[in-house]
Amino acid sequence: MGDHLGQLVELEISNVAHGGVMVARHGGRVVFVADAIPGEVVRAVVTDDSKAKFWRADTVEVLEASPYRQPHVWSAASIDRAPEERAGGAEFGHIAPAHQRELKRRVLADALQRMAGLEPAVIVEALPGPADGTGWRTRVRLHAAEDGTLGPYVARSHRVVEVADLPLATPEVASAALLAGRKDAGRKQPGRAARAHGSRSVDVIGPSTGEPIVLRHGERSGPITERVGDREFRLDAAGFWQVHRYAAEVLTTAVQEAIDPELFDPAAANLDLYGGVGLLAAAVGDRFGRDIRIESVEGDSGATGHARENLADWAGASAVTARVDRYLSTPGTGAGGLAGATVVLDPPRSGAGKDVVAALGALTPAQLVYVACDPVALARDLALFAGHGYRLSGIRAFDLFPNTHHVEAVASLVRT
CATH class of the missing domain: 2.40.50.140 (Nucleic acid-binding proteins)
Structure with missing residues (x-):
């Protein structure tokens, strides 16, 4: 070779x-x-x-x-540059937006057919925002080179490239990030500061309320507030939140619509797995009322603390810090039996996996709503769920990451 x-x-x-x-x-x-x-x-x-x-x-x-x-939406990633100088993170930026969504649909459809034997009719839905798929990122990570230069990595490498613009970011985040990356000798350089403190990256966060925040990777700051419709969510500035400025709102509605109300029991042991700061548990609560019972399960204790606060409107809501697989296999956690329950799960890119699927299958919830950011992991898990008596009853896909290859899906499963 x-x-x-x-x-x-x-x-x-x-x-x-x-x-x-x-x-x-x-x-x-x-x-x-x-x-x-x-x-x-x-x-x-x-x-x-x-x-x-x-x-x-x-x-x-x-x-x-x-x-x-089309001309690439980000000149720093264009084929006019040598491959070793092309910024990563916008690998579909040379493709017309509608065709980007068609290619994502093909990838999702192929994974579902090949791995799960499923052929549902699905399209990839666009989100609000500019038609060219720019201006949506509310969180950007820039990496620090040895000389303190801040910039994205070159595609499929760990080489930092300096850039003059960040078109996928919201204007506020782009301005803060580019300012942080300047090399003005007369002021402190976040890139050099990051290297001096052992960090190799800087995060720029643009919450829906307040000014953008610049943090060295791993650094914590006070909580921020994100607004979704009329509801507010508190979370750590460096904590997980959907990156697209409209994603939280779109997923809230999609999850609400994915739940079959005929199968929903407000008194059952309903769950929000990988629940973060409670966004999707709140979505369920807002649809089915203040008297519902639902527990959010999240491995990050900081996120769980915020979830308790964010879910305070529901007397029957709670949040626990636990790994999902351990939670589902531990008696006395509230998951000892899920007959009649609705389970929402939003796992990481690697998916839920066979152990979580097997545990849920054994606990026999009435329905599941699976939020997935990886088509292959979703298809694998849908095949596993089929082996435990669950069938796909509906699926939608969303272009939460325009000008990249990523696609989000929301799948509904019910017992056969």
Whole structure:
């Protein structure tokens, strides 16, 4: 291996793959190609030939362009730059927004069919905001180079590249981040400060209330307030919150609509797993009233503390700090039996996994609403749930991350 590294190859792009790359073949070998679009013919440089079955390559020239190709929304990530200078984090920015959503739909549909034998009709729905998919990120992480320069990583690397703009960020976050990254000799440089304190990154957070906050990675500040409709949520500035400025509102409505009211029992042991600061538990409460019973389960104690405060409007709401798998397998936690219950789960990118699925299957809730940010993990878990007697009753997908390959889905499951 290594004989082909740096080689230029001409490739016909046939499809999209999970992970933001496209698929081509060269000499019988699969090549995963960045910065291309299905239907194009491109010239690409081989960047990884370490695997026997496939290579990776970066597009350097488009020989036959797709009608869906557009000037990249972020010049720092354009193929006009050498691959080693392209900023990461906007890998679909060269594709017309509607076609981005179509490619995400294909990835989701392929995963569901291939891994779970499911073929639901699904589209990827756009969120409010600019039609070009910019101006949505309320949280940005910049990395600190040895000289204190702050910037994003080059795609698929840990090399920092300096940039002049951050078009995916909200204007307020972009301004704060670019100001933090300046090299003015007359003022303190957050990048150098981060390196001096052993941190290699800086987070810029733009809450829906108040001014943007700049934090070294791992640094804590006072709580912030995020507003979703008429409701406010308190959380740590560095804590988890949906990144798209409209995502929390969209997911609140989607989860509310995904629950079958005929199966919902307000007195059952309803659960919000991986509950964070209580966003989705509150969504359930706001739909079904102040007398419902629901418990939020979250592994981060700081988030749990905020969840207790955020869910104070419901006398039957509670929040516990626990790993979800351990919580579901421990008697006396309130999850000893879930007959009649509704369970909302929003696991990390890796999904719930077989142990959590098996535990939920054994506890027999009436319905589940699964919020997923990875199509492959979702499809795997839906197949596992089918083995425990649950079928997919509905699914929606949302473009919570425009100009990237990521897509969010909300799936409803009921017992067969």
